[in-house]
Amino acid sequence: MKKRPFIAQWIAAICLIAIADLPAHAQGTTIGPSGLKIPRFVSLKSDRVNVRGGPSTDHKVKWVFRRAGLPVEIVHEFENWRQIRDSEGEEGWVYHSLLSGRRTALISPWQTAGTLVDLLRNPAEDAPVAAKAQVGVQVDITECERGWCEVAVQSYSGWLKANLLWGVYPNEEIN
Template structure:
């Protein structure tokens, strides 16, 4: 009592389609991504900045995910909060989250003024001569920071601004 040729062929085709179905489900299912399941190494949460003037922020880690919004200003500070392969999940100063390809990030540090206008000063002292007045939501590049003051550049000016009211630094973080 053997299996007929057509019965064997039917069984092989059934198995093939079953494997094809399971493979399709695995390949096209949404990817579960978290810092604990990062594909390459351990996540180091950090601040970075946007490399270009037009950067897509996507709903997931890949070009097949829809664009949620765009960054339109170079050097905007972001926080990297997760990673998957070459994609980084980021958070902006307003709390918005999305995915950006790592090539669109640079690790030059920048800050955004969130606490109102600030006076840039020649030295890290409230009595030092003023150099410029910086407006809210202005992006500045960081040269160094201590616990109270940051030395920054903005447009054609370099000087010291108070650390309070800046986004892009961890509490008690210093930059040398």
Template sequence: MGSGSTGLKKMKQLVRSMMLGALFCATMVMFVPQAQAAGDATEKGSVTNLPLPRYVSMKAAEGNVRRGPSLTHRIDWVFTRRDMPLRITAEHGHWRRVQDRDGQGGWVHYSLLSGTRTVIIEQDMMTLRTRPDPTAPVTAALEAGVVARLGECDVEWCRLNAGGFKGWAPKARLWGVGAQEIRD
């Protein structure tokens, strides 16, 4: 009876360990999405230690977009718009994998990028207002595709500067700023 009960005891310990492991994994799965939903950045760039993804803009008037992070990789296309907002999704040495508002992207040398924040207007004839209020007086109307410099942002509105016009715009009508992003 000694060897049979020892085997049963070991089996119970193994089952208990597996149950505790499953409970731990289930608990971790429950906590990770909550942190992401709260807007906490969980991923950091391996080179800069800055959050990923994050937004930047094109510093240069022209920049090659490559298939991989080196000069030996093929150029897939060329970005030709200075100040265009881009989203960095990965880092490798001096290279950043970027995406434009259409989700197209590739690898760009970091020297072609700027930390200056810009956005693209997503709605045609979007109005800029004097205050972050839909009833505030209009200062300008911007066409879809206009690139504007990004200023402060609250939960729903961002202050923009485009073509000498300044004002507030609804964040939901802009590409180049996070939905939960607050800027001073």
């Protein structure tokens, strides 16, 4: 009879651990070998980045990015290699030193080219327009809070809803 309370306590402890760990698993976030979260957004450090079919230089180059600052999502890590996904959903492997922690995003790349989006002066639906930007434009992220992100492109800045950006997770906080 003394073993039953111990077993019940053990099962309760496991359940509590599982519940405490639930938010990380619910979001699909894990910690990679680098000690950083996976998935996460980063940007390309160079104007020429080879994307390979696997995590070594023995794998063929699938395509080459030619735009520094372009946002990509790290979805897996293996040693010094990062499996990335671009805004079109294509995946490949990039050496870690070609990536930067600088946060950038693309404005609504899923919308029709040429469409204009309002950058607002404040993070509010009724805020005055600070500038207009075309969809697909690459922006630097200054900060994100409560579903809004302050972005900058060239000499213009303003606020956009986070769901209009590819390069930011829903409700992600960036300071």
